[in-house]
Amino acid sequence: MKRQTRHGYKRYILFICVLLSLFACAVGPDFTAPTQNNVTLNHNPDLFKIEQQPDTYWWKAFNNQEINQLVETYGTNNFSVGIANKTLEASQYALQAGKGVFYPQVTLNTSTAKQNYFLAPIGNLSNQSIYTISTLTATVSYALDLFGMNRRINEGLTAQVATDEALKKGVQLTLIGHMINTALTIAAYQDELKLIDENKNILISIHSLYQQQFDSGLISYDAVNTAQLQINRLNSTRNLLETNLHYAKHLLNALCSLPPDKKTTIHFSIHDISLPPTLPLSISSVWMKQRPDIEAALAQLHLASANVGVARAAQFPNITLSASMGRANTSYSQLLSSNNPIWGISTNLSQSLLSGGTLAANHQRAITLFEQSALNYQQTVINAFKEVSDVMSAINEDRVELNNQTQLLLLQKNSVNLIQANYYSGRVNGIQYLSTLSNVKQTEIDWLNAKVNSLQNTTLWYLALGSTNYPAY
Missing domain, CATH: 1.20.1600.10 (Outer membrane efflux proteins (OEP))
Known part of the structure; x- marks a missing residue:
């Protein structure tokens, strides 16, 4: 029920933004x-x-x-x-x-990065983990x-x-x-x-x-x-x-x-x-x-x-809506076949104050x-x-x-x-x-x-x- 409410709230926000863009002056x-x-x-x-x-x-x-x-x-x-x-x-x-x-602006991004992640507090080098992660994402953005x-x-x-x-x-x-x-x-x-x-x-x-x-x-x-x-x-x-x-x-x-x-x-x-x-x-x-x-x-x-x-x-103010979807994997060759989808929705509002x-x-x-x-x-x-x-x-x-x-x-x-x-x-x-x-x-x-x-x-x-x-x- 909470998940449906959350999705309904997002749809409502999206509807309001589109409506504002249509009737904007x-x-x-x-x-x-x-x-x-x-x-x-x-x-x-x-x-x-x-x-x-x-x-x-x-x-x-x-x-x-x-x-x-x-x-x-x-x-x-x-x-x-x-x-x-x-x-x-x-x-x-x-x-x-x-x-x-x-x-709408559509961009395709792919990246491969080697990261160092500590599982324990800093100083405990025995728990250090170094791994490589590859991502493939498509992003859609629209400026209202x-x-x-x-x-x-x-x-x-x-x-x-x-x-x-x-x-x-x-x-x-x-x-x-x-x-x-x-x-x-x-x-x-x-x-x-x-x-x-x-x-x-x-x-x-x-x-x-x-x-x-x-x-x-x-x-x-x-x-x-x-x-x-x-x-x-x-x-x-x-x-x-x-x-x-x-x-x-x-x-x-x-x-x-x-x-x-x-x-x-x-x-x-x-x-x-x-x-x-x-x-x-x-x-x-x-x-x-x-x-x-x-x-x-x-x-x-x-x-x-x-x-x-x-x-x-x-x-x-300037308002930009964006949404992204893609995949991530520690192996670039298995990126398209992986079951690790990633996605995100964001709203960016910028306004100069001073x-x-x-x-x-x-x-x-x-x-x-x-x-x-x-x-x-x-x-x-x-x-x-x-x-x-x-x-x-x-x-x-x-x-x-x-x-x-x-x-x-x-x-x-x-x-x-x-x-x-x-x-x-x-x-x-x-x-x-x-x-x-x-x-x-x-x-x-x-x-x-x-x-x-x-x-x-x-x-x-x-x-x-x-x-x-x-x-x-």
């Missing part, structure tokens, strides 16, 4: 994402369309096959993307490992998460996975943006070098005409010298452009993670790239959720909230870091609004400047046609005609710079919105 704050009101940015409704959604692969908005191929071939081939991907994988494995605490420490730890691990996902997205988004804008820079440099060479040939012809007039005594040497200075300035500009072109090619190689012996070449011209006639503009609550920096800041805020719960739960204020200080530190993360999140949101507004303003200014340069170039080309007709009719001399051609070349360079600025800021616009579609890694 997780101390600390339950995370709630901050709410943000929708903000409508001042925009040009003819250019920015709120109802318009970004293309599935936004870089295809430029309608250039070479850019598409560049992104799809090397968009995931950068080592930084690989590092970010491995960091994410490590976080996912850490989360997977952290979930193991919610399951009564106050939610393990749940908060796993909540933090989940938030870390979300952080690394956002960081990987940010790395890849930035990489693709840099690749496109670097390719545009290379194309612009190559186009400008061609225009400079054409303009240089014109200036050389002007210099030759001035030299002939000087040799004939018709003009002073000042005109010849001025023409030579223009050629020299153009040569200096060309040398600087060639240097910058080499730097841009080196950068594109690095972005594509290519070794020095392999080169990426850009064959397209800026004239081949189409500017999207309209650009998408989501409401703020939509694009804020897409931006990697805001996603990462929100995940870090969630992680800080979970850490508050972990620090608070550390101030409460810690010198460490636990309380850790809790306050976690709260402070949570408040810091909240401020960081708000600042990240403000910076995002600033970036979107800045790029929007730049795009508006770029489109106006490009339109002005287009109109100016058209007027100058019309002027060239008139001067050319007058030149053939003898109304203007060759120097006037060539000077007009040189001015047109400079205007073409100005138009080229306006076009590439508009294209690059268009790329930055998609980055500012946090466009989320990438080639598969």
